Amino acid sequence: MDRRHFISELGRMATASSAALAAMAGTAAGQAESAEAMPTIALGSRRITRLVAGSNPLLGYSYLGPHVDREMKEYYTPERTVEFLLDCERAGINAHQFSYTPKGDSPGIIAKVRERGSKMNFFCLARNPDEVRPAIEAVDPFAMVHHGGVTDSRFAEGKSELVHDFVKAVHDGGLLAGVSAHNPDCIKRIADEGWEVDFFMTCFYFLTRKTSAKPGETVPEPDLLHVGHYPFYRNDPTVMTAVIRQVKQPCLGFKILGAGRKCADQNMVREAFRFAFENIKPTDGVIVGMFPKYFDEVGANTGYARDLGGGEANGKT
DSSP: OOHHHHHHHHHHHHHHHHHHHHHHHHHHHHHHHHHHHSOEEEETTEEEESEEEOSHHHHTOOSSOHHHHHHHHHHOOHHHHHHHHHHHHHHTOOEEEEEOOTTSSHHHHHHHHHHTTOOOEEEEEESSGGGHHHHHHHHOOSEEEEOHHHHHHHHHTTOHHHHHHHHHHHHHTTSEEEEEESSHHHHHHHHHHTOOOSEEEEESSOTTHHHHOOTTOOOOOOSSOOBTTBOOOTTHHHHHHHHHHHSSSOEEEEOTTTTTTTOSSHHHHHHHHHHHHHHSOTTOEEEEOOOTTSSOHHHHHHHHHHHHOOTTTTTOO
């Protein structure tokens, strides 16, 4: 290459490099703006986005039957799960709720996400006090929450003290302690008894209605789409959100989309987000599982959270 062409090529490469750097800077600025625009709430000393990425699809729990379960499990390889969480963070979501099990994949996945520079806030569900210390050592979450289905069954069996023991163990470990439940009466009772709970996870649907029924109590048939053994009742979100507004602690509502039953189109999805944010406290948030194989659910859901979840402080609640 002669000198003239060499200098010309250097100029072209410099221009291309400048354009690439400008594009990268613009992307970073856009991501920062996106993250800043997301409404947030306080959990202890942390500020997390009002939209939290849930874990059920990552684990293959669709609540729509075994075929969808299998598709989710096949889609969410460990590598794709890492990319999904990073995509959530780039879109502005800064918190992820996962489930801790001693032999699960979560510790390795979260380690890889952090190795990529993520600042995501991680908190987990668990079932027993003896899981608290191993979870802290393996994953270092900022909070742990007693598993909702287990909460409901232990209250129904008269063993609520086991749930309370879990809360105490989490606090002894220096973390924020939460309790999840599908049964709104569990939330009310904990609040009435003054447990030292930092926040609640509150299911919009009372999926454990049959196992929580008192002896002789008749359980009506569900009036939303009934797939498998999961009953979805139309009025359940109204009942649970009334409880959410009564308790002083922050609440994270989950299954706001009825585990896919309110996802026939994006108007229906947006309406579910609108109902959730209009019926919970400004200090509350929502946890939503996402399966972006066929549609950019992350982009759509963060858009709904920004548009509808701003609360009383112009997106800075």
